[in-house]
Amino acid sequence: MKDYVLKTSNLTKTYNSTNVLQDVSVSLEAGKIYGLIGQNGAGKSTFMRIAAGLVFPTKGDIELFGKCGERDLQAERKRLGCMIEYPSLIPYMTALENLTYHRVIRGIPRTSIENELLELVGLKDTGKKKAKNFSLGMKQRLGIAIALLGDPELLILDEPINGLDPLGVVEIRNLLNKLCEERNMTILISSHNLPELYQVATNYIIIHHGIIKKTINQTELEENCKHHILIGCDQPEKLVSVLEMQLGTSNYKVMPDKTVKLYDYLDDKELVARTIFDNGIVITNYCIQGDTLENYFISVIGGDRNV
Ligand SMILES: Nc1ncnc2c1ncn2[C@@H]1O[C@H](COP(=O)(O)OP(=O)(O)OP(=O)(O)O)[C@@H](O)[C@H]1O
Numbered sequence: 001m002k003d004y005v006l007k008t009s010n011l012t013k014t015y016n017s018t019n020v021l022q023d024v025s026v027s028l029e030a031g032k033i034y035g036l037i038g039q040n041g042a043g044k045s046t047f048m049r050i051a052a053g054l055v056f057p058t059k060g061d062i063e064l065f066g067k068c069g070e071r072d073l074q075a076e077r078k079r080l081g082c083m084i085e086y087p088s089l090i091p092y093m094t095a096l097e098n099l100t101y102h103r104v105i106r107g108i109p110r111t112s113i114e115n116e117l118l119e120l121v122g123l124k125d126t127g128k129k130k131a132k133n134f135s136l137g138m139k140q141r142l143g144i145a146i147a148l149l150g151d152p153e154l155l156i157l158d159e160p161i162n163g164l165d166p167l168g169v170v171e172i173r174n175l176l177n178k179l180c181e182e183r184n185m186t187i188l189i190s191s192h193n194l195p196e197l198y199q200v201a202t203n204y205i206i207i208h209h210g211i212i213k214k215t216i217n218q219t220e221l222e223e224n225c226k227h228h229i230l231i232g233c234d235q236p237e238k239l240v241s242v243l244e245m246q247l248g249t250s251n252y253k254v255m256p257d258k259t260v261k262l263y264d265y266l267d268d269k270e271l272v273a274r275t276i277f278d279n280g281i282v283i284t285n286y287c288i289q290g291d292t293l294e295n296y297f298i299s300v301i302g303g304d305r306n307v
Contacts, residue, residue: 003030004063005154005186006051011060013046013210020046021210024060028154028188033180035201036190037297043210044190045084048156051188052082065153081152083160087143091132095123095142098131102146117145121175137168144175155179157189161196173200194294208301223253225296228261229269232285233276236260242279247272259285 004027011024021043028034036044049055051062053073061068064076089098099114118124121141126134131142140160147155161169177200179185191197197204204221206214216224233239236258243249249264265272266288276283 004028005030005065006188007063008051009061009063011047011050011057011062013043013050013055014058019210021050021057024207024210024212026205026212026215028186029203030153030186031180031184033176033187033189033200033202035197035204036188036207037192037194037197037204038190038207039192039301042207044207045158046210047207048082048084048158048188048190052080052084052156053077054084078150079152080154080156081147081150082156082158083140083143083147084156084158087139087146089131089139089142089146092130094128094130095126095134095138095145098142099145099149103149106149108149113149113151117148120148120178121145122171135168137164137171140164140168140172141175144172148179153183153185155185155187157187159190159192161189161191161200162193164196169196169199176200194297198293206297206300214300221293221296225290225293226263227266227288227290228263229266229272230259230261230285230287230289231272231276231283232259234282234284238279239276239281242276242281246275246279261289 006028009025011021012019013021024047036047038044046055050057062073064073065079067073067076090101093101095118096114099117103114115124121144123138123141123145126138131139134142144157144160147157161172164172176187176189180187189197189200201218203217204215205212231239236254239260240252240254243252243260243262247265249262251264252260252262254260262272269288273283273286
């Protein structure tokens with residue numbers, strides 16, 4: 001049985017009679033990095049706030065580490081760390097002072113965790129430099145360190161890579177991978193910067209106007225994006241035999257709707273069409289498919305480019 005860290009069922013949030021989240025049912029498995037993708041206003045932060053217990057849902061259920069009910073949820077939320085919207089930094093304090101401040105107000109006694117976290121997020125050499133003078137990437141990493149103070153098993157990060165330069169993205173990516181690998185941490189991270197998110201996530205949840213449009217893992221995503229000839233026909237079994245016996249390929253996949261994705265012969269699609277036709281198979285669909293990740297997401301949300 002899969003070990004779910006967070007499970008929601010039909011989660012709905014209504015503001016001013018508008019559903020900003022509608023029947024959101026998702027399950028996060030332990031040790032994975034989930035990218036939550038959606039346009040501005042899609043409901044990403046609202047979902048994260050509800051998961052973190054900062055906002056109550058209008059309807060629906062949440063299960064955290066297998067527990068539900070408000071009292072149990074509150075206890076389980078100690079196992080969760082979050083940075084939602086902006087890191088809550090005190091600008092005139094150093095990185096260490098910021099961590100001390102947050103550690104004390106959260107009642108965490110272990111002082112050694114401060115230097116451990118500064119080391120982990122690559123800020124141990126920042127000395128007397130005040131947070132207000134940090135680069136955006138340093139601020140985000142300090143925000144993540146604050147979120148890690150309680151040694152969480154689930155980390156929720158709202159747009160931690162937006163606006164970072166490529167080096168900043170790499171630093172955050174390395175940090176998240178390390179947390180995932182070394183601590184088996186589950187991470188939920190939102191962004192609308194898809195190429196950057198792709199560098200980080202292992203699974204994706206696509207949300208549009210408060211509705212989950214798709215959940216997909218990295219392998220499935222790559223499969224969807226890999227270029228292929230999509231073939232629909234009246235005799236799929238015979239088509240498979242023609243591919244195997246006459247075209248000598250087993251590099252294809254039969255889809256649930258009986259269409260076939262052929263990953264070979266992309267440079268010679270006429271030969272494939274002719275061979276199928278010569279075997280008396282009626283072709284109902286024949287096209288090249290496969291795309292960039294960004295276009296895949298756009299197609300899932302219905303063609304709107306402003307992701
Ligand atoms: N407290 C609130 N009161 C009323 N409406 C709200 C409130 N919080 C969020 N909303 C609305 O809910 C919708 C979803 O907002 P949310 O911040 O969750 O989206 P988002 O996907 O995180 O967007 P962004 O990428 O811009 O941060 C938006 O239309 C927003 O205006």
